[in-house]
Amino acid sequence: AQTVTQSQPEMSVQEAETVTLSCTYDTSESNYYLFWYKQPPSRQMILVIRQEAYKQQNATENRFSVNFQKAAKSFSLKISDSQLGDTAMYFCAFMKPEYGNKLVFGAGTILRVKS
Amino acid sequence: GAVVSQHPSRVICKSGTSVKIECRSLDFQATTMFWYRQFPKQSLMLMATSNEGSKATYEQGVEKDKFLINHASLTLSTLTVTSAHPEDSSFYICSATIGGVNEQYFGPGTRLTVT
Numbered sequence: 001a002q003t004v005t006q007s008q009p010e011m012s013v014q015e016a017e018t019v020t021l022s023c024t025y026d027t028s029e030s031n032y033y034l035f036w037y038k039q040p041p042s043r044q045m046i047l048v049i050r051q052e053a054y055k056q057q058n059a060t061e062n063r064f065s066v067n068f069q070k071a072a073k074s075f076s077l078k079i080s081d082s083q084l085g086d087t088a089m090y091f092c093a094f095m096k097p098e099y100g101n102k103l104v105f106g107a108g109t110i111l112r113v114k115s
Numbered sequence: 116g117a118v119v120s121q122h123p124s125r126v127i128c129k130s131g132t133s134v135k136i137e138c139r140s141l142d143f144q145a146t147t148m149f150w151y152r153q154f155p156k157q158s159l160m161l162m163a164t165s166n167e168g169s170k171a172t173y174e175q176g177v178e179k180d181k182f183l184i185n186h187a188s189l190t191l192s193t194l195t196v197t198s199a200h201p202e203d204s205s206f207y208i209c210s211a212t213i214g215g216v217n218e219q220y221f222g223p224g225t226r227l228t229v230t
Contacts, residue, residue, distance in 0.1 A: 033217050043153075043206060045221035091158060095219075101147060101212045103219055105158045 002027045002094050006106035013082045014114055020067075021077045021109050023092030030054075033095040034068065034075045035103070040088040048090070051075065082113045116142050119211050121222035128199055128229055136194045136225045138209030144189035145211035149219065150182075153206045165192050199229040 004025045013019035025034070036048040051059045051068050058066050063080045079086055092106040118141040128134045138148055147166050151159040163184050165171040171184035181203075183195040192211075196203050206226050210219040 035218075037221075042223070043208075044223045045159075045208065045210075047218070050218065089156070095217060097217045100164060101217060101219065102149070102161065102164065103159075103210075107158050108156075110156070 002029075002096065002104045004092055004094050004104050004106035006090075006092055006109050008109045009107070010110045010112070012112040012114055013079075015082055015084060017082055018078060018080045019082055019111065021079075021090055021092075021111065023075045023077070023106055025073050025075065025092070025094050025104075027073070027094065027096070029096055031096075033097070034066075035093040035095065036064070036066070036075075036077045037091045037093060038086075038088045039091065039108075040085075045091075049077065079111075084113050084115060087111060087113045117213065117220040118142055119145075119209065119220050119222040121207075121209055121225050123225060124223065125226045126228070128227070130200055130229055131198055133195055133197045134199055134227060136196075136207055136209075136227070138192045138194070138211070138222050140190045140211045140220070143211075143213050145192075146189075146214040147212045148186060148192040149210045149212075150184060150192075150194050151208040151210070153208060153224075155206075159208060162194075196227065199227070201229045203227065204229045 032053045034051045038046045049061045067076045089108045094104045120139045122137045150162045162177045163171045163173045165186035173179045186192040208224045209222045
């Protein structure tokens with residue numbers, strides 16, 4: 001079974017600085033998808049970024065980028081120029097389409113951006 | 116696009132009563148819908164997967180007679196918590212997928228409080 005591990009329960013960063021959230025996963029599959037979701041205090045799940053495992057190029061969405069190391073099974077999220085609105089719980093998730101598009105979530109990392 | 120709604124957003128019910136939560140895909144037909152439960156500061160726990168017109172598939176440890184799921188159409192799934200007890204108090208989130216798109220779209224969640 002696939003597992004996703006987020007080893008940082010809580011992190012904080014100063015506004016405008018850069019922070020990296022770590023995520024590792026365990027799978028024997030070669031074709032899969034990885035996601036980072038943000039859950040702000042409203043508790044609405046928001047997709048931050050997605051990576052297809054067959055793509056070597058790291059995904060980027062504005063201030064958010066990932067460092068995808070397939071061999072190491074690592075998928076970290078870098079947030080540049082942190083903003084107060086980035087304060088949220090961040091979840092790393094794994095999906096194998098052949099398994100019915102189920103998501104396997106990590107435990108989450110609470111990120112606090114300080115002014 | 117790909118908007119998922121949930122109703123109600125908050126509900127309070129008395130112990131022993133049943134409560135129904137609706138999940139709708141507003142601008143697409145959902146091939147599959149998922150129901151999650153989330154406790155404060157914890158990750159999402161998958162309860163069940165439902166496909167239109169067929170019985171839901173429940174995760175291990177989830178009581179199917181307690182949490183009734185009906186997926187009557189391609190845009191609507193309902194979760195009924197039967198004979199609710201205070202320990203059923205939680206945040207319930209649904210999500211939906213579109214065929215051929217490897218991503219889940221999340222509803223805003225429903226906070227259930229059983230008194």
